[in-house]
Amino acid sequence: MPDFIELDRLEKVFTVRRRAGRLRRERREVRAVDGISCTVARGEMVGYIGPNGAGKSTTVKMLTGILTPSGGRLRVAGIDPATDRTRLARRMGVVFGQRTTLWWDLPLRDSYALMRRLYRIEPARYRVNLERCVDLLDLGALLDVPVRQLSLGQRMRGDIAAALLHDPEVLYLDEPTIGLDVVSKAKVRGFLRDVNAERGTTVLLTTHDLTDVEQLCDRVVVIDRGRLVYDGGLAGLRAAGGGERTLVVDLAREAPPVEVPGARFVRSEGPRQWLALPAGASAAPVVAALAARYPLADLSVREPDIEEVIARVYASGGVPAPTAAPR
Amino acid sequence: MVDGLRAYALITGMWVRSTLAYRASFAMTVVANFAVTALDFVAIMIMFGHVDALGGFAMAEVAFLYGTTSAAFGLADLLLGSMNGVGQRVRDGTLDVLLVRPVPVFLQVAADRFALRRLGRVSQALLVLGWSLVQLDAASWSAGQWLMVPMMVLSGTAIYGALYAGGAAFQFWAQDAAEVQNSFTYGGNTLLQYPPTVFGAELVRGVTFVVPLAFVNWVPALRVLGRDDPLGLPGWVDFASPAVALVCCAGAGLAWRAGLRGYRSTGS
Numbered sequence: 272m273p274d275f276i277e278l279d280r281l282e283k284v285f286t287v288r289r290r291a292g293r294l295r296r297e298r299r300e301v302r303a304v305d306g307i308s309c310t311v312a313r314g315e316m317v318g319y320i321g322p323n324g325a326g327k328s329t330t331v332k333m334l335t336g337i338l339t340p341s342g343g344r345l346r347v348a349g350i351d352p353a354t355d356r357t358r359l360a361r362r363m364g365v366v367f368g369q370r371t372t373l374w375w376d377l378p379l380r381d382s383y384a385l386m387r388r389l390y391r392i393e394p395a396r397y398r399v400n401l402e403r404c405v406d407l408l409d410l411g412a413l414l415d416v417p418v419r420q421l422s423l424g425q426r427m428r429g430d431i432a433a434a435l436l437h438d439p440e441v442l443y444l445d446e447p448t449i450g451l452d453v454v455s456k457a458k459v460r461g462f463l464r465d466v467n468a469e470r471g472t473t474v475l476l477t478t479h480d481l482t483d484v485e486q487l488c489d490r491v492v493v494i495d496r497g498r499l500v501y502d503g504g505l506a507g508l509r510a511a512g513g514g515e516r517t518l519v520v521d522l523a524r525e526a527p528p529v530e531v532p533g534a535r536f537v538r539s540e541g542p543r544q545w546l547a548l549p550a551g552a553s554a555a556p557v558v559a560a561l562a563a564r565y566p567l568a569d570l571s572v573r574e575p576d577i578e579e580v581i582a583r584v585y586a587s588g589g590v591p592a593p594t595a596a597p598r
Numbered sequence: 599m600v601d602g603l604r605a606y607a608l609i610t611g612m613w614v615r616s617t618l619a620y621r622a623s624f625a626m627t628v629v630a631n632f633a634v635t636a637l638d639f640v641a642i643m644i645m646f647g648h649v650d651a652l653g654g655f656a657m658a659e660v661a662f663l664y665g666t667t668s669a670a671f672g673l674a675d676l677l678l679g680s681m682n683g684v685g686q687r688v689r690d691g692t693l694d695v696l697l698v699r700p701v702p703v704f705l706q707v708a709a710d711r712f713a714l715r716r717l718g719r720v721s722q723a724l725l726v727l728g729w730s731l732v733q734l735d736a737a738s739w740s741a742g743q744w745l746m747v748p749m750m751v752l753s754g755t756a757i758y759g760a761l762y763a764g765g766a767a768f769q770f771w772a773q774d775a776a777e778v779q780n781s782f783t784y785g786g787n788t789l790l791q792y793p794p795t796v797f798g799a800e801l802v803r804g805v806t807f808v809v810p811l812a813f814v815n816w817v818p819a820l821r822v823l824g825r826d827d828p829l830g831l832p833g834w835v836d837f838a839s840p841a842v843a844l845v846c847c848a849g850a851g852l853a854w855r856a857g858l859r860g861y862r863s864t865g866s
């Protein structure tokens with residue numbers, strides 16, 4: 272089976288004019304997306320992350336046919352989004368965290384009814400889908416409120432429902448959890464997981480909240496300045512990010528810094544000591560060595576914080592080679 | 599195409615329903631729209647209080663010109679007047695939202711905030727046109743003369759519509775081009791309400807060959823009214839309005855495509 276979404280050396284270059292001097296204008300090229308290649312299989316759920324200005328939104332706009340690529344090749348379900356936009360539109364759902372796809376002045380209910388007819392959704396199917404969305408996203412009380420009166424979080428939930436009424440094969444979400452409270456976030460995540468699991472909807476989401484990615488995506492694609500810097504599992508990203516795991520050791524009594532091969536002392540606080548392990552390494556031999564030499568009261572291992580890993584990846588401008596020696 | 603028109607009908611229908619929800623305010627805006635446009639004609643009537651003819655045209659003839667151009671303009675304004683809003687959408691990037699729906703963007707932009715109150719202008723124009731036909735003793739006209747009337751209104755609608763669409767397309771590059779476009783549509787409409795003979799030949803030539811507004815009513819109307827053409831064009835030109843309208847629409851369509859292809863959204 273061919274891949275559902277194919278990006279092949281995809282590029283988008285914006286020419287921007289900048290004022291240079293009083294009257295002169297200078298043309299400058301912004302390579303928003305600079306040769307990204309990757310594929311997404313049907314039913315995958317992919318987190319698409321990167322620092323501000325990395326080119327995430329630009330990629331999503333090309334995937335949805337809003338922007339025409341300046342170079343490379345792009346196919347979604349075998350369709351070129353730029354030339355066959357309307358045909359693809361029936362098969363995809365889009366949520367922009369920044370702006371609504373609903374009609375600003377209409378109550379949600381009317382927006383949905385209009386969507387039903389524009390997308391030619393079968394009435395029975397529509398009823399089922401709407402009911403489900405209303406249920407899971409808690410929209411019941413909001414259906415008769417004009418969109419402009421909804422709060423950001425309420426509107427976002429309304430938008431997510433709107434993107435799914437026509438059973439799209441693929442769902443693009445550009446920062447769908449921006450501005451949501453903890454409860455709404457959990458609701459939205461649960462809903463997306465269900466949609467993906469039950470209907471096999473392919474999901475691509477961009478976010479700055481890495482918890483979204485941790486809880487939803489088996490796969491992350493990290494881009495920076497328009498280039499792909501990582502594509503793979505979260506665990507791999509942790510290892511590749513060169514992060515360290517932390518071993519928190521509670522000794523029976525206060526002691527000088529412990530010394531064990533394979534771990535590095537970080538700091539201590541009374542009987543508690545923190546040791547650092549390279550992310551890829553197993554903790555077992557270290558723990559065994561510790562237990563043999565010191566009186567242990569308790570012990571726990573912490574994974575490197577994903578935020579930290581990402582921050583390191585962003586800062587270094589790429590993933591260090593996985594073989595890079597830990598410090 | 600049929601799909602697109604269905605979508606246009608659905609979206610405009612939705613806007614109509616939502617305006618009709620406030621019946622009183624809707625009625626008021628229609629009346630206001632009617633009254634404002636009627637003022638144009640009142641100005642003409644006042645003028646005829648002082649003179650018997652304007653550029654050699656009697657009041658009924660001027661009313662005929664007024665009715666045909668205003669009806670055409672009113673219909674185009676009703677159907678495509680909302681396209682003026684596209685510049686704003688380009689600037690703030692909300693055009694993105696229209697681009698992800700399975701409906702041609704052109705029709706979505708045209709149907710956006712469809713304003714039924716614009717029927718005010720159309721009905722006022724049709725009233726004046728009806729009155730002029732009575733005054734001109736149109737009952738004695740030939741079938742050919744009669745046929746010219748709907749042809750003028752329909753071709754005129756298409757020509758004005760092309761101006762709206764072309765102006766909207768231009769807004770992809772210059773987001774405040776709405777002003778320029780308004781001067782062509784509103785300005786053109788005001789111009790065409792008067793006989794060509796009151797204007798200089800240069801201007802008449804301009805509206806014939808450059809912006810072919812003269813084909814909305816001047817050129818065909820002179821034939822219907824049995825008047826001489828001030829530019830002395832060959833006789834068949836009097837029937838060229840539908841062809842001119844088609845060419846205008848094709849041009850506007852191309853411009854729209856080019857504009858949409860160059861759309862680059864916004865950074866956030």
Ligand SMILES: Nc1ncnc2c1ncn2[C@@H]1O[C@H](COP(=O)(O)OP(=O)(O)OP(=O)(O)O)[C@@H](O)[C@H]1O
Binds near residue numbers: 285327329
């Ligand atoms: N319409 C545009 N015109 C000019 N430059 C643009 C446009 N859209 C995006 N850019 C530029 O392209 C680059 C990528 O922008 P993009 O919006 O894709 O970033 P992003 O990864 O979505 O960032 P964020 O996390 O802040 O949303 C930025 O440098 C931005 O300035």
Ligand SMILES: [Mg+2]
Binds near residue numbers: 328866
């Ligand atoms: Mg973005």
